[in-house]
Amino acid sequence: MTSDSNILISQVNGPNMVTGELSVVTPARVRAMRSAMLCRCGHSRDKPFCDGAHVRSGFSDPAQLPAKIDSEIVGTGSLTIRPIANGPNRCEGPLMMLGSDGRTASSTLTFLCRCGESRRKPYCDGTHKKIGFRG
Ligand code: FES
Numbered sequence: 001m002t003s004d005s006n007i008l009i010s011q012v013n014g015p016n017m018v019t020g021e022l023s024v025v026t027p028a029r030v031r032a033m034r035s036a037m038l039c040r041c042g043h044s045r046d047k048p049f050c051d052g053a054h055v056r057s058g059f060s061d062p063a064q065l066p067a068k069i070d071s072e073i074v075g076t077g078s079l080t081i082r083p084i085a086n087g088p089n090r091c092e093g094p095l096m097m098l099g100s101d102g103r104t105a106s107s108t109l110t111f112l113c114r115c116g117e118s119r120r121k122p123y124c125d126g127t128h129k130k131i132g133f134r135g
Contacts, residue, residue: 004076008097008112010063010122015050016040016112018095021078024048036081038089042116047135048083059116065099066120074106086134088124089114097122 006020016038024031026048037050041059044051053059074094082090088111096106111124115133118125 006079006093006095008095008110008122010040010061010097010100012063012100013060014040014054014063016122018079018081020095023078023080025080025082038081038112038114040112040114040116040122042114042133042135044135048081048089048114057116061116061121063100063121065097065101065103065105066123069103069105070107071105072107074108083114083135084111087115087128088112 006018006022008016008018010016018038019035022033022036024033024036039047039050041054041057043053043057045053074096077093079091079093079095084090091110091112094108095110096104098104112122113124115128115131117127117131
C-alpha cells in the first residue's frame, strides 16, 4: 500500500469511508475530493454521501469483507465514483478495501452497495432490484 492508494474502510454500522484521489460524479456535478463518507445504509437524504441516517434507521453491519473475495493486484491512480440510479456506486480505478477483521481486497472496478441490503457488503449483489431501492 502506498500513500497514493485509494482505500475504502466500511464503518461498523455506518458509512463507507473512502480516501485517496477521488472524483465523485453525480448528474449535478463532479467533485474532486481526498476523502468521502458514502452512504451504505440506503437512507441518507444526501446520497451518495452519508448524512447520519444510519443511526436513525438502526443500520447494523459488522463491516467485514465477504468470506469469498475475488481480489486483484492494483496500481495507483485516481478513483471515479459514480452512483448508478437506484443501484450501487460504480467505482472505477484502483481501490483497496479493508474489512473490520483486518482482511483486505483490491480491485479496479468495484460496485459498492448503497441500498443497505446486500449480503456481500461492501459489494452489490443485486438485492437493490428486489427491494425496489430508489436513490
Ligand atoms: S446497491 Fe445494495 S445490493 Fe446493489
